C-alpha cells in the first residue's frame with residue numbers, strides 16, 4: 001500500500017472522545033474499582049448513576065462526588081434482580097438523560113470448588129458476574145441508541161485469560177464468559193451498525209474488598225492477604241478505562257490486561 005493510499009483509508013478523527021455532560025452508569029460503585037471509576041468519571045464532567053446493594057456506601061460516594069462539584073445519583077439495587085436493574089436504568093435516564101457510558105463492574109468470587117462447593121454460590125457468581133452484565137448491556141444499548149453513541153465496559157479479569165491454580169471454582173469460568181460476551185457484544189454491535197464501543201478490562205490483583213468477600217474475612221485478615229502479594233490500586237484500573245474511553249471515536253480498545261509487575265501467574 002502506498003503512503004497516499006494509507007492516508008485515504010484513514011478515517012479516524014484523532015481528537016479524543018469527549019464525554020462531558022454524558023450520563024454514566026456504574027454497577028458495583030459502592031467500593032473498590034467501581035467507586036474509583038465513578039469518582040474519575042464525575043471528575044471528567046460525566047453525570048454518574050451508582051448501582052450496588054449497600055445504600056449507605058453509595059450515599060458516601062455521592063456525597064464525595066457532590067463535594068467535588070460533580071453530579072451523582074445513588075440507585076441501590078441487587079443486580080441479580082433484573083427488574084430492579086431495569087428500574088435503575090430508567091431512573092438514571094429520568095434524572096440525567098440516556099446512559100452513554102456503562103461500566104459492568106459488580107462482581108465477586110467466593111470459594112466454592114467444583115467438586116465440593118456450594119452450587120448456590122456458583123449460581124450467585126454466574127448471576128452477578130455474567131447474567132447481570134448481559135442484561136445491563138442490553139438495557140444500556142437501548143438508551144445509547146437514543147443518545148446516538150455509547151461505550152460499554154466489562155470488568156473482566158486476568159482470570160478470563162488463564163485459570164490460576166487454586167482458582168475459586170466457578171469464578172474463572174464466569175470471567176471466561178465475560179471474555180466471550182465482550183466479543184459477542186462487539187460482533188452484534190457491528191452487525192447492527194451501532195456507534196457503540198465495547199471494551200473489557202482484565203486486571204490481576206487489585207487491592208479492594210474483593211478479598212473480604214472471597215475469604216469472608218475482616219479488614220485485618222484482608223490486609224494480611226494483601227501484605228503477601230503485590231497489588232494494583234483501583235485507580236490503576238480507572239486509568240486504563242479512561243484511556244479507552246477517551247480514545248478517538250473510531251478507535252475501539254478491545255481488552256486491557258494489566259497486572260502488578262510482580263504478580264507471577
Ligand code: NDP
Pocket residue numbers: 027028029030031032033034051052053054055057077078079080105106107108109128155156157158202203204205206207208209210211213
Ligand atoms: P469489591 O468487593 O470492592 O467491589 C465489588 C462491587 O460489586 C461492590 O460495589 C459490591 O457492592 C458490588 N456487588 C457485588 N454483588 C452485587 C450485587 N448482587 N448487586 C449489586 N452490586 C453487587 O471488589 P472489586 O472492586 O475488586 O471488584 C470489582 C470487579 O473487579 C469485579 O467484577 C471483580 O470480579 C473484578 N476483579 C477484581 C480483581 C481484584 O483483584 N480485586 C481482579 C480482577 C477482576 P455491594 O456489596 O454494595 O452490593
